[in-house]
Amino acid sequence: MKCAPYTLVVAVILSHAPAVLAQSAAPPTAGKRLELTSTSEQAKVEFRTAWWHAQHAFATRAVIHLERALLLDPQFGLARIFYGNLKTGLSAAQRQEEYSQGLAALVRATPAEQLLGLSWRERFSGRQPIARTVIELLQPMVPGDLDVGLDYYTLKNFGKSRDEIIANWREATTRYPAISVAWRGLGYSLFAAGDHAGGIAAMREHVRTERNHPNSHESLAEVLGNDGQFEEAIQEDQRALALDSSFNGPYAHMADMRIVQGDLPQARALWQQATAHAMSTGDTLAFAFSTGLSYLLEGAAKTAIVQLSDVARRAEPTRPAVAGGAIAQLSHQVLAGMEALYGDAAAVSGHLARAAQLGDSNTANQHAYAAFAFAAMRRLEEARQSAERFSKVANNGSAFATNVLFRHTLDGFIAMQSNDAAMATREFGQAGRNDVLAKELLAEVHVKAGQPAEAKALREEVRRAPTMIYAGAIENFWAILARQRAKEAKVS
Numbered sequence: 001m002k003c004a005p006y007t008l009v010v011a012v013i014l015s016h017a018p019a020v021l022a023q024s025a026a027p028p029t030a031g032k033r034l035e036l037t038s039t040s041e042q043a044k045v046e047f048r049t050a051w052w053h054a055q056h057a058f059a060t061r062a063v064i065h066l067e068r069a070l071l072l073d074p075q076f077g078l079a080r081i082f083y084g085n086l087k088t089g090l091s092a093a094q095r096q097e098e099y100s101q102g103l104a105a106l107v108r109a110t111p112a113e114q115l116l117g118l119s120w121r122e123r124f125s126g127r128q129p130i131a132r133t134v135i136e137l138l139q140p141m142v143p144g145d146l147d148v149g150l151d152y153y154t155l156k157n158f159g160k161s162r163d164e165i166i167a168n169w170r171e172a173t174t175r176y177p178a179i180s181v182a183w184r185g186l187g188y189s190l191f192a193a194g195d196h197a198g199g200i201a202a203m204r205e206h207v208r209t210e211r212n213h214p215n216s217h218e219s220l221a222e223v224l225g226n227d228g229q230f231e232e233a234i235q236e237d238q239r240a241l242a243l244d245s246s247f248n249g250p251y252a253h254m255a256d257m258r259i260v261q262g263d264l265p266q267a268r269a270l271w272q273q274a275t276a277h278a279m280s281t282g283d284t285l286a287f288a289f290s291t292g293l294s295y296l297l298e299g300a301a302k303t304a305i306v307q308l309s310d311v312a313r314r315a316e317p318t319r320p321a322v323a324g325g326a327i328a329q330l331s332h333q334v335l336a337g338m339e340a341l342y343g344d345a346a347a348v349s350g351h352l353a354r355a356a357q358l359g360d361s362n363t364a365n366q367h368a369y370a371a372f373a374f375a376a377m378r379r380l381e382e383a384r385q386s387a388e389r390f391s392k393v394a395n396n397g398s399a400f401a402t403n404v405l406f407r408h409t410l411d412g413f414i415a416m417q418s419n420d421a422a423m424a425t426r427e428f429g430q431a432g433r434n435d436v437l438a439k440e441l442l443a444e445v446h447v448k449a450g451q452p453a454e455a456k457a458l459r460e461e462v463r464r465a466p467t468m469i470y471a472g473a474i475e476n477f478w479a480i481l482a483r484q485r486a487k488e489a490k491v492s
Helices: 003-027 039-056 059-072 077-086 092-108 112-125 128-141 147-158 160-177 181-191 196-209 214-227 230-242 249-260 264-276 281-298 301-314 329-341 346-356 362-377 380-393 398-415 421-429 437-448 452-464 476-487
Strands: none
Touching: 039 059, 039 077, 059 077, 077 092, 077 112, 077 196, 092 112, 112 128, 112 147, 112 362, 128 147, 128 214, 147 160, 147 181, 160 181, 160 452, 181 196, 181 214, 196 214, 214 380, 230 249, 249 264, 249 281, 264 281, 281 301, 281 476, 301 329, 329 346, 329 476, 346 362, 362 380, 362 398, 380 398, 398 421, 398 437, 421 437, 437 452, 437 476, 452 476
16 A cells, blocks of 8 residues: 555654654663664675765765675665665666665564665655654664764755754764764865865864775865865875775866866876776766866867767766766756857757756756856846746755855856946855856956956966866866956967
């Protein structure tokens, strides 16, 4: 019998209420961990190893261990649910079937396992508020389980502002200083808020508490590189490779730093190395995307357009999920912006339409690229409408604060294109402090206003700033565009 998700949640919570209340009334057991139910001790080891890899952003590696666990024990409920979430290539219906099978297998498991399985099903299905309610019941039952503790704080952060997220990660690292990934969350959050020293310090603690995973070193390398500490960043990249030479992230990150330093041939060589170690079609296409976009920095916009068009063509049949959206969709969005600026304006609408067909048409990314492309062509009313749509949908999760600030960048560019220098100056002044595109566009406003000293100072900030990347693989078009415009190079 099938029932609505929320009805099932209520039923499970009520069935476990006596256990939860008894646990709450008993003295806290600091060391109590989640007990796993499986017919195979080795399956339990494989499951915990998979969880560890997933927390450190090694989803492909996690799936390998989950498959081993399920081979040893096909009725391992938690492993089945986790596998349904992480395995690439599954349809939405297939994922839900894996979740249902996993929950059914948990009938013989402990109450804590049942609650975790239910929380995962809700979270992986996009129902984070319900998942958070369930994990709040579970966490006091296993107060010594660091993995459950991390899930608790991850869900606690859902839909919160940047400052609230920082406060939550601080609480997590105080309460559970051994949760390495909590230090990583704090590090990224502080760095994004402009506290580079605090972010780097937290990321060093992340490495100290987890030296044996390559992604710990790669995460520290990322913030060091973004702070301009390239040599130490490269050392951390090399430590990551020493732990796992097949890890492609360090190659991509070193390529990004070579872009900052202006060594584009070396950057492309590193992306080739990253491609050689790609663990998925998505990785391969991500590196090809970055390689293609890098030509814009040389002023070779038409070459970049040709390369990105090829990436879009190769990506469309697979639509691999990566940060920033499917590569095919992202390629068409970027091509819309590049055609508007440097190519065939008549092609812009076609790229935006194709991007909408390949993924969700009502996303922050889609509307941001549309607003920028329309503004570049001085189709200002359409640009303003797209900017309004951007704000209406760009309001979820930890990206909320960033999206609010980027609306000022979009509005500033629209004002700039309508020759309203005063409005453009105000809007760019309210953009994110690390937004290099807003700084470059404001520099262009200063140039037109006869203020070369102000423009020069801003462009120096743009040139010194690191390029921004998504998940260590995909170059950020906005940052590349800002850097190219700051060079005042001829574009062909």
